[in-house]
Amino acid sequence: MSCIFCEIIKGNIPSTKVYEDEFVTAFNDLNPQMPVHVLIVPKKHIACVNDMTEDDVNLVGQAFFAAKKIAAEKGLENGYRIINNCGEDAGQTVKHIHFHLLAGKTMGDKII
Numbered sequence: 001m002s003c004i005f006c007e008i009i010k011g012n013i014p015s016t017k018v019y020e021d022e023f024v025t026a027f028n029d030l031n032p033q034m035p036v037h038v039l040i041v042p043k044k045h046i047a048c049v050n051d052m053t054e055d056d057v058n059l060v061g062q063a064f065f066a067a068k069k070i071a072a073e074k075g076l077e078n079g080y081r082i083i084n085n086c087g088e089d090a091g092q093t094v095k096h097i098h099f100h101l102l103a104g105k106t107m108g109d110k111i112i
């Protein structure tokens, strides 16, 4: 199975990495939807939230904790949004769990 995010994590495909720790890698989205658009990607290949097991619970917490650190590093005092898409109706295009960290201007209409 080939997975573009696994290849980025292994360093086989280039990315503009902004953060890395034991649990996650974070890099700029290739097609940014906001002035700041970082993808926070757990290093373990999990296709989406539906494929999580109880063993993965900490990993998702680590992804959010990484978001906090990236936001502090980037000085996002005005706030940010974290989005996860799971499955077809949500428009998930890369089947490796990831979190979009969006910031840099006031965001438009909210779904929720």
Ligand code: AMP
Pocket (backbone or CB within 6 Å): 004, 013, 015, 028, 029, 030, 031, 032, 039, 084, 085, 091, 092, 093, 094, 095
């Ligand atoms: P999603 O629709 O939630 O699955 O988001 C996938 C995201 O990955 C999209 O915002 C794409 O722009 C982004 N993306 C796809 N390939 C790459 C890549 N090679 N480097 C950085 N971002 C990518």
Ligand code: ZN
Pocket (backbone or CB within 6 Å): 003, 004, 005, 006, 007, 044, 045, 046, 095, 096
């Ligand atoms: Zn993967």
